Amino acid sequence: MVSDQHNGQNTDHGTPRTPDSPPDSGAVAAARRDRAVRAAVEQGLISDAEPVVALLDVAGIRSSAAALRIAFDEVTAPGSTVLHAFAVKAAPLVAVLRLLSEQGIGAEVASPGELALARAAGVPAGRTVLDSPAKTTAELREALALGIAVNADNPQELARIDALISTGPSRSPLGMRVNPQLGAGSIGALSTATATSKFGVALRDEGARDWVVRAFLDRPWLTRLHTHSGSQGVPLELMAQGVRTVYELAEEINAAAGRRQIDTVDIGGGLPVNFGSDEEIPTYAGYARLLKETVPGLLDGRYGLVTEFGRSLLAKHGLVLARVEYAKSAGGRPIAVTHAGAQVAARTVYVPASWPLRIAAYDAEGRPKPGRAVAQDIAGPACFAGDLLAENRPLPLLEQDDLVAALDTGAYYFSNHYAYNSLARPAVHGFTAASEGEDGTVRFATVRAAQTVEEIVNESGGAYADALLGG
Numbered sequence: 001m002v003s004d005q006h007n008g009q010n011t012d013h014g015t016p017r018t019p020d021s022p023p024d025s026g027a028v029a030a031a032r033r034d035r036a037v038r039a040a041v042e043q044g045l046i047s048d049a050e051p052v053v054a055l056l057d058v059a060g061i062r063s064s065a066a067a068l069r070i071a072f073d074e075v076t077a078p079g080s081t082v083l084h085a086f087a088v089k090a091a092p093l094v095a096v097l098r099l100l101s102e103q104g105i106g107a108e109v110a111s112p113g114e115l116a117l118a119r120a121a122g123v124p125a126g127r128t129v130l131d132s133p134a135k136t137t138a139e140l141r142e143a144l145a146l147g148i149a150v151n152a153d154n155p156q157e158l159a160r161i162d163a164l165i166s167t168g169p170s171r172s173p174l175g176m177r178v179n180p181q182l183g184a185g186s187i188g189a190l191s192t193a194t195a196t197s198k199f200g201v202a203l204r205d206e207g208a209r210d211w212v213v214r215a216f217l218d219r220p221w222l223t224r225l226h227t228h229s230g231s232q233g234v235p236l237e238l239m240a241q242g243v244r245t246v247y248e249l250a251e252e253i254n255a256a257a258g259r260r261q262i263d264t265v266d267i268g269g270g271l272p273v274n275f276g277s278d279e280e281i282p283t284y285a286g287y288a289r290l291l292k293e294t295v296p297g298l299l300d301g302r303y304g305l306v307t308e309f310g311r312s313l314l315a316k317h318g319l320v321l322a323r324v325e326y327a328k329s330a331g332g333r334p335i336a337v338t339h340a341g342a343q344v345a346a347r348t349v350y351v352p353a354s355w356p357l358r359i360a361a362y363d364a365e366g367r368p369k370p371g372r373a374v375a376q377d378i379a380g381p382a383c384f385a386g387d388l389l390a391e392n393r394p395l396p397l398l399e400q401d402d403l404v405a406a407l408d409t410g411a412y413y414f415s416n417h418y419a420y421n422s423l424a425r426p427a428v429h430g431f432t433a434a435s436e437g438e439d440g441t442v443r444f445a446t447v448r449a450a451q452t453v454e455e456i457v458n459e460s461g462g463a464y465a466d467a468l469l470g471g
């Protein structure tokens with residue numbers, strides 16, 4: 001079916017994209033999004049049975065993956081080894097991992113589930129990195145058997161790895177995570193480089209640095225250092241300082257060892273995302289240039305690099321589309337009661353000040369809704385008063401059967417479902433807009449089917465219904 005060009009402001013949305021196309025402009029992505037919403041309605045993706053769906057912009061994901069690769073290619077010496085490992089927690093969807101893998105991007109995993117997803121997507125062991133702070137011995141054993149890279153979080157974990165490799169060598173590149181203890185960003189819960197963060201060896205604690213150097217000298221097979229200074233809300237300068245701290249430690253260890261024992265530095269992820277508009281800022285290119293200025297020695301060809309970006313690869317390329325079931329008012333406040341709330345946007349609902357989301361209003365046909373902006377609440381379906389996607393938000397006055405889209409939700413939102421009220425996980429569909437000159441069709445591919453009520457019953461112990469009776 002054909003999407004109308006509804007408002008005359010559609011731009012050149014159909015440019016064919018290869019992995020090396022330049023990054024999208026925000027306007028191009030926004031036009032593609034509007035076409036996808038219209039097509040989702042026309043193709044019946046929104047219904048009584050599924051009044052909320054999630055959409056992923058395949059061209060946008062490809063474009064971000066290409067931008068990431070190009071950014072680091074441009075600042076590293078020719079022939080440098082650079083592995084970009086996508087932080088699976090940002091979008092634990094097998095088809096997304098496979099799409100990224102096709103773009104040369106590996107996987108950073110932090111649980112048996114995430115490792116299984118990466119393997120199901122066909123991500124090679126050589127492009128997989130295991131980083132959890134609570135790895136069990138069994139998880140470590142599996143990782144070493146598979147040959148995936150492991151970053152030890154702490155001395156006790158390192159002792160477990162000692163024991164495991166004493167029984168036989170492993171192909172796994174092995175490293176240690178350190179916390180440069182540089183301070184927090186604007187969101188405490190996502191700041192991993194504070195003095196008391198739970199991650200890695202706290203480098204500035206008394207005796208810690210010497211202990212780390214010794215640990216490497218005692219273990220010739222320990223060849224990597226890892227840091228991840230935080231996610232959304234951490235300033236780029238702080239991230240770059242964290243990388244510099246780790247680079248200086250690598251230089252110190254290599255000098256003490258008298259050889260290039262540390263051959264690879266894993267700089268983590270954490271590039272923040274602009275949730276305020278369609279513009280993709282900051283860019284990978286900007287961050288890569290800042291690293292080149294701050295820590296040129298890391299990029300001069302002597303070290304391999306691993307990156308672990310999550311949010312910045314996916315966030316701008318996903319949206320949650322939900323029907324307005326009822327439009328009402330209370331105390332003079334218009335309220336749109338929709339099907340998108342805490343189950344798909346837990347962070348925004350519980351910590352709205354840190355995680356505001358843009359909301360786009362569409363009419364029942366999926367066309368951008370015109371009209372004067374009126375302050376209103378965009379509520380979700382869950383049974384608690386705080387279940388609001390947006391409070392007092394100026395938007396064209398929403399009516400029953402209109403649609404709302406929660407934008408920039410491609411990472412950490414609908415893919416990280418929250419099961420409150422036994423609300424179903426919505427379906428996720430990838431969309432691809434046909435090229436200009438073709439018929440203008442938007443094609444959808446199912447990435448994840450909606451959870452059924454039968455599945456909800458099963459996952460809620462339906463098979464154990466009698467478990468608490470008798471006895």
Ligand SMILES: *Cc1c(COP(=O)(O)O)cnc(C)c1O
Pocket residue numbers: 087089090108131228230231232268269270271308309310311312
């Ligand atoms: C969460 C996490 C990432 C990804 O962070 P983003 O902010 O999504 O880029 C990378 N590495 C580690 C160790 C993480 O915990």
